[in-house]
Amino acid sequence: MDAVSSLAHPSPTSTYPAQGAGPTALPEGLKFGTSGLRGLVTELVGLPSRAYALGFVRHALSLAPQTRQVLVGRDLRSSSPEISQDCRAAIQHAGLMAVDCGAVPTPALALEAIRRGCPAIMVTGSHIPDDRNGLKFYLPQGEISKADEMAIAAQVALLDDPALENLAQGEIIGDGQAASINAAYIGRYVDVFGSRSLKGRRVAVYQHSSVARDLLVDLLRALGAEVEPVGRAARFIPVDTEAHEPELVAYIAEVALAGRFDAVVSTDGDADRPLVADETGAILRGDVVGLLAAKLLGFQTIVTPVTSGSVIERSGITADVVRTRVGSPFVIAAMEAAALSGKTGIIGFEANGGTLLGSDGIWQGRALSRLPTRDAVLPILAGLLLVAQSGRPLSAIVGDLPVGHAMADRLKDVASAQSQDFLGRLSQDEAFAQTYFDPVGSIRSVDRLDGIRFDLKDGAVVHYRASGNAPELRCYVEAQTKARASDLLAWGLEAARIQLDSKRHLPIQR
Template sequence: MSSLKFGTSGLRGLVIDLDGAPAYAWTRGFVSHLERSGQVGSKSVLVGEDLRASSPSIAARCAAAVKDAGWRVVACGALPTPALAMAAMARDAAAIMVTGSHIPDDRNGLKFYSPAGEIDKADEGGIRLAHDDLVPEIREAAHRLDLSSVEHAGPAAINAYVARYTDFFGKDALKGLRIGVYEQSSVARDVLTIVLAALGATTTGLARSDRFIPVDTEAHRPEDVELIAGWARDHGFDAIVSTDGDADRPLVAGEAGAILRGDVLGMMTANHLGLRTIVTPVTSSSAIEAADFAETVVRTRVGSPFVIAGMAEAARQGRAGIVGFEANGGVLLGSDVSRDGRTLDALPTRDAVLPILCAMSEIVRTGKPLSGVVADLNAGFTAADRLQDVPAERSAPFLARLAGDRGFAEALFAPVGAIAAIDAMDGVRTIFANGEVIHYRASGNAPELRCYIEAGSREDALQRLAWGLGAAREALG
């Protein structure tokens, strides 16, 4: 059976199951769905890619499928996912980003955008149906396209994305800051350096790699934690910044090398830009509701389509100043932001650069080190990690029993304390009478069981995380 499936962010699976005829067929299905649903726009599709070894080949298959469907294809090459989405929306065009985000190099995926922006769950169902309806000759096709025959718009898309932030934040906004850029294999490594330097920061490139490195901005690899701590100790940076593979999730560490949580970066972005309506999944800290700058907090399931739906509903209700973010740090700007005669247009897709710039700007605004900025947020203490190689057929029964069998839950969590409430919106989030939280959920992108902790101190959170992973491992058998 194919490993390809839709998760929290697009279609993903093993490269051997995607490259070739499947990439072609899924793209034909996507275009067919757009036609069936009347989402044709300019009848163009922009195709971008990350820096994985398999991405150029898969992108060529996608481009061939677009052309064979009778649509115009625009090849954008390697660029950040939010830059591709921004360029597509400006052209009233659809888009496909070939990326596996942070997952290992033997996997890859497709992120789909309609002319209106990132697709929703209803679109995913429509794409599946359209794909399954393809005649065998199309499903089995695996054409390659000579990209010299199509328009290339990568440089223009990147330049517009850079200008989006340099124009809004302004020259010298980050003057005096010394920032390390962990380049690894992020598709935004050069873009990030260009933007930070244009805003006045002094940057130092770190650990650039020619092979793909699966940097996860939520469950940090021990080697990344060690590298970042060493750079902070040796170079005296104000911050160290990076992104995941396709640059829709940020990684930011402070002056001592401590990596900031993604929801903290989201809170920092909302506070810096004066955005008062926050839409975020249940995996983000419950401290958000207590923040003095958050007038309205909307909780969703994990995944940008759910956050986007939450932002759209908030807009329909007349809410203003809307921002969405996930626990992985990806920020979705749901409202235009205006200040000092400059406007930052809404961009309702996950973006890594905006939260990085807002965090750096808060250092300048407050005159405090990044650790001090974080402390002022009173964001609480959390920790997260995952058990790998846990397929859905193992995690699903465990989660179902945890949600539906109170006796099982109480026995499992007896060392933690009395259960105050259980939230099964996405996975199983258990809230205890002592204020702690243990949240288990299956990853939508990989065979993993994730564990999220809230506790009274950093040490308690880390200890509870180790316990929570061990308890789940034992329960899974």
């Protein structure tokens, strides 16, 4: 197993040029996280969105002066239309054409930007609550890098443009493009897998407020499946495909048991993270559905963050596994490095299931083109196609893998500085760390690639890291039995909460 050094890239919370450093002062709460810019809606609407859109456009023009248009898409959260309008106004202010792509999945927008050879901005907060939102940026070749983030922040810090305060919305160009963009995205998979590939399969689609809630239904039907849409929501629901709320787990199980489905599937808000449950309603881990995609298409090189489980190495699907820090930019950078070193058949995925193609995938002689950004559709289809191929239930297919038991959850409302203080003490004070872990085992080794990961002598793992997207401390555990993993997760959250509470007066939420 290779490891990408944490020294090779800035961390997801690296200090970029201060937003308020230039004449155009912006809220301090906005920052680039593991994928894109995130912050409270109140900190993003208006001037801040315009400033970051303009900073991105200037950076894109510095790389490709011939740029003439920028695509703008959005998810279904309540603030996204207004923020999208702010971005389009800034693009037009820069003298470029702002193409309103409407409500489309993030990977569909990225695919369209690659096809047209132009930049794009996706207005989305992904899985975080409706009071927050964000911007994801794409260059013509795909998702931006950490170096691009720093360049955009530098452009924003230098802005001195009073006109940004009150930009009028110009002509809307591209109204109705969502239908064609979604159709092209559906066609990407139907052209490769065929219109009868899922014939005889029965699938429930949990629609909630995913921007792909109708697209996913249409796609599965286009592949021949019988589809039942369930759980369509009138308000935005923040579905996190990595840390499942108890209400979500119970609902998915209820749907599965009521309908004799082969699977229940869904995505997060912008459809770059999948949620897949087997025929019993058991929700599969994101790293497992990513692994199924690698198995389906025969990829030889897997790139994945340190938070994904050790099942990847133990599965035998490939011996070439590259571990990275958490965040799609790190996975993309490692995929590019793998390609430059001569490796082939490169796929990346995260613990949340978002799957990235660093190489074309081959299915029965047809090529699924590379797409270097997180995608929810491929891992969803992978499990269903393996069921269709084998005639076996999804639970049995997953049961063939040495999955073990991995779980994750988080403590909410933990400021980044608090998380860093806690992680710093665990990392630097060996005596404190061992005393801290005494209730659950002895420490065998420590990994500081991203956050701090403790391997215990019985083979179990406890890994803490600060979220790059929200004020949360995340805890990941892995063990050979479900009971051990469950106990470790409960202990890991409570032990961290006690330590954090001792440093402040307000209680930390689960």
